[in-house]
Amino acid sequence: MRLAGLRHLATLANSSVPAAEVMPARIRGRVPEAIWRRTSARLHKKPLHPLCTLRTEIASYFENRHPGVFNMHSDLSPIVTTKQCFDDLLVPVDHPSRAPTDTYYVDDDVVLRTHMTAHDVAFMQQGKTALLLCGDVYRRDTVDRTHYPVFHQVDSMRLYPPATERALIQRDLQADLTGLAYHLFGSDAKLRWVDGYFPFTSPSFELEVFWEGEWLELLGCGLLHREVLFKANVASDVNGWAFGLGLERLAMVLFQIPDIRLFWSEDERFASQFSSGTLSDRFKPFSSFPSVEKDISFWVNGNFHENDLCEIARSLGGDLVENVSLLDRFQRDGNISLCYRMVFRSMERSLTHDEINNIYYDIRESVATSLPVTLR
Ligand code: FA5
Ligand code: MG
Numbered sequence: 603m604r605l606a607g608l609r610h611l612a613t614l615a616n617s618s619v620p621a622a623e624v625m626p627a628r629i630r631g632r633v634p635e636a637i638w639r640r641t642s643a644r645l646h647k648k649p650l651h652p653l654c655t656l657r658t659e660i661a662s663y664f665e666n667r668h669p670g671v672f673n674m675h676s677d678l679s680p681i682v683t684t685k686q687c688f689d690d691l692l693v694p695v696d697h698p699s700r701a702p703t704d705t706y707y708v709d710d711d712v713v714l715r716t717h718m719t720a721h722d723v724a725f726m727q728q729g730k731t732a733l734l735l736c737g738d739v740y741r742r743d744t745v746d747r748t749h750y751p752v753f754h755q756v757d758s759m760r761l762y763p764p765a766t767e768r769a770l771i772q773r774d775l776q777a778d779l780t781g782l783a784y785h786l787f788g789s790d791a792k793l794r795w796v797d798g799y800f801p802f803t804s805p806s807f808e809l810e811v812f813w814e815g816e817w818l819e820l821l822g823c824g825l826l827h828r829e830v831l832f833k834a835n836v837a838s839d840v841n842g843w844a845f846g847l848g849l850e851r852l853a854m855v856l857f858q859i860p861d862i863r864l865f866w867s868e869d870e871r872f873a874s875q876f877s878s879g880t881l882s883d884r885f886k887p888f889s890s891f892p893s894v895e896k897d898i899s900f901w902v903n904g905n906f907h908e909n910d911l912c913e914i915a916r917s918l919g920g921d922l923v924e925n926v927s928l929l930d931r932f933q934r935d936g937n938i939s940l941c942y943r944m945v946f947r948s949m950e951r952s953l954t955h956d957e958i959n960n961i962y963y964d965i966r967e968s969v970a971t972s973l974p975v976t977l978r
Contacts, residue, residue, distance in 0.1 A: 632706075632707055632708065632709070633706045633707075633708055633714060634913065634917050635917075636916065636917050636920065637706060637714070637740065637751060637752065640738065640740075640751075640752045641680055641714070641738065643738070643752075643866070644738070645738070645754065645865060645866075646676060646736050646737065646738070646754050646849065647676055647677075649879070650873070650876050650877065650879045651865075651873075651876065652853045652857050652859065652865070652876050652883065652885075653754050653849050653850070653853055653865060654879075655876065655879050655880065655881070655883070656849050656852060656853050656856070656881075657674075657676065657736045657754075657756060657849065659785075659786070659880075659881060660734070660756050660782065660786075661674045661734060661736075663781070663782055663785045664734060664758075664778075664782075667778065667781065668732075671732045671760075672732050672733065672734045672758065672760075673732075673733065673734065674734040674735070674736060675721075675733065675734070675735050675736070676735075676736045676737060677737075678718075678721055678735065678737055680714050680715050680737060680738055680739070680740065681708060681712060681713075681714065681715075682712070682713060682714075682715045682720045682721075683711055683712055683713075684700070684711045684712070684713055685711070686715075686720045686721070686723065686724065687705075687713055687715055687716060687717070687720040688700050690723040690830065690833050690834075691719060691720070691722075691723070691801060691802040691830060692801040692802055692827060692829055692830060693801050693802075694801070697801075699716060703742060703907040703909045703910065704716075704741060704742050704743070704909065705740075705741065705742065706740050706741075706742060706751075714739075714740035715737075715739050715740065716739055716740060716741050717739055717755060717757070717846060718735045718736070718737055718739060718755045718756070718757035718846060719757050719802065719844065719846055721733075721735055721757075722735075722757070722759045722826075722830075722834070722844060723830065723833055723834045725759070726759070726761070726831070726834035726835070726836055727834050727835050730759075731760065731761040731842075732758075732759070732760045732761070733757075733758060733759045733760075734756065734757075734758045735755075735756065735757045735758070736754065736755070736756045736757075736849075737754065737755065738752055738753070738754055739752070739753060739754065739755050740752055741753075742909045742912075742913060743909060743912070744908065744909070744912055744926065744927075745912045745915060745916060745923055745924075745925060745926040746924075746925045746926075746927070747860070747861050747862060747924070747925070748850075748851060748854070748862055749862065750850070750862045750863065750865075750866075751913075751916065753848055753849070753850045753862070754848070754849040754850060755846050755847060755848055755849065756846070756847055756849060757844070757845070757846040757847075758844065758845050758846075759826070759842060759843070759844045760775075760842050760843055760844075761826075761836060761840055761841070761842035762774075762840065762841055762842055763840075764837060764839040764840050765839050766840075766841060768825060768841055771825060771841055771842065771843055772805070772825060772843070774843070775823060775824075775825070775843040775845070776795065776807070779809055779821065779823060779845060780793055780809070783809060783811055783820060786852070786856065786881065787811055787813070787856075791811055791812075791813075792811065792812035793809060793810065793811055793812075794809075794810050794812075794817070795807050795808070795809060795810075796808050796810060798822050798823075798824065800822055800824060801827070802824075802826065802827050802830045802844070803822075803823065803824025803825055803826060803827055803843075803844060804824060804825060804827050805824055805825060806822065806823070806824035807822070807823055807824055808820075808821065808822050808823075809821050809823070813855055814855075818851070818855065819851075820847060820852065821845050821846060821847035821848075822845065822846055822847075823843065823844065823845030823846070824843065824844065824845075825841060825842070825843055826841065826842050826843065826844050850862050850865060853865070856881055857876070857881075857883055857884060857885050858884050858885050859885045860885075860887060861924070861949065863921045863924070863949060864885075864949055866921060867921075867949055867950065869888075869949070869950045871888040871950075872885075872888075872949075888950075891947060891948055891949075891950075891951060891952050891953070892947070892952065892953075893924065893945050893946060893947040894945075894946045894947070894953055894955065894958045895943055895944070895945050895946075896943075896944045896946070896958065896962045897929060897941055897942065897943050897944070898911075898941070898942050898944065898962075898965070898966060898969065898977070899930075899939060899940065899941040899942075899977070899978040900939070900940060900969065900970075900973075900975035900976055900977045900978055901937050901938070901939050901975060901976045901978060902937070902938045902939070902940060902974065902975055903974045903975060903976060904974030905974060906940075906973060906974055906975055908926075908928070910972075910973055911926065911942060911969065911973065912926050914965055914968045914969055914972070914973075915944055915965055917968075918961055918964045918965050918968060919944075919946060919961045919965065921948075921949070922946045922947065922948055922953065922958075922961070923944060923945075923946060924945045924946065924947045925943075925944070925945040926942055926943070926944050926945075927942065927943055928940060928941070928942055929941045929942060929943045939978065940975075944962070944965070946958050946961070
């Protein structure tokens with residue numbers, strides 16, 4: 603009964619997200635409260651927010667290039683089934699991305715979507731032949747400047763008339779995407795295609811842009827796998843492409859935003875810098891406040907996963923946690939000892955040592971009681 607209800611929620615293609623406060627406890631399931639609160643933030647729909655600006659910029663690029671072809675959907679609920687998120691997309695049952703250390707499970711077969719591609723099969727089943735989707739996606743991950751457990755993606759899919767040659771579809775896909783990259787980075791941008799791997803596309807590619815001395819991954823894409831099209835009830839002589847890109851890393855580069863936590867800042871000094879709502883906005887850091895570092899060392903007794911430590915640090919320290927990284931690892935008498943450094947910093951103010959000590963001791967206590975480790 604309970605699972606049936608959740609599955610129903612997960613399959614409502616256009617259901618909007620209930621605010622966290624009204625989300626029944628049974629639906630929150632195993633997802634931490636701090637993560638649930640993010641499901642109602644909808645930064646990609648917040649006027650003048652850099653993620654919203656980037657979303658509309660991408661939508662208008664496709665609208666200009668192919669008038670009336672792509673409709674953008676930005677209000678899909680992030681609660682999906684494991685079938686939508688993984689099975690329909692041929693992600694193997696033992697694939698690491700499905701593990702509870704990487705994915706937020708609401709229940710055994712209901713998750714917070716880890717990518718927007720989770721919606722593609724349902725739309726194809728409804729007969730849609732072209733899509734642009736934008737929304738928040740959730741992944742348990744490490745903690746640093748470019749990783750946050752919630753980020754945003756734009757995903758797209760297009761099916762072609764029966765018997766269209768696959769080579770032509772691939773050329774079309776790559777032309778649309780290099781065009782998008784030139785639109786975002788300027789017509790003199792340096793781009794390259796590299797081979798990629800996704801279970802749901804074949805062949806698969808990644809597009810990279812050379813930016814400030816580094817090749818940066820922009821997006822993943824490919825021709826939809828025959829088996830996925832079959833699951834979507836698409837005729838056997840119809841083919842198409844799909845792509846997905848992460849908005850935060852792109853926005854960090856384009857707007858010069860140095861830390862991914864800033865997208866969640868309520869500080870006026872952040873918002874006020876994006877008043878034009880165009881790609882020409884540039885972020886100037888309001889100031890850099892000093893960091894406070896705390897180390898935690900423990901013996902590992904069982905199946906320890908770094909993401910669990912990061913989750914505890916995020917849950918108790920919130921956005922004050924800037925980085926969690928392994929500092930030292932050694933082995934004695936067959937036992938493994940790990941030492942992690944946690945860096946705390948506010949984007950908005952100076953931290954006091956008392957404040958951080960309190961968080962630090964809460965983290966220690968939670969680690970000692972909920973992870974398979976013995977503190978040293
Ligand atoms: C996917 O999520 C695929 N669904 C993309 C796709 C769609 C491929 C359709 C083919 C066809 P990936 O896990 O690589 O792929 O993520 C896509 C983008 O999201 C990456 O290029 C990156 O920009 C961004 N991204 C991934 N992980 C994070 C993270 N933790 N924080 C911020 N951005 C991230
Ligand atoms: Mg990737």
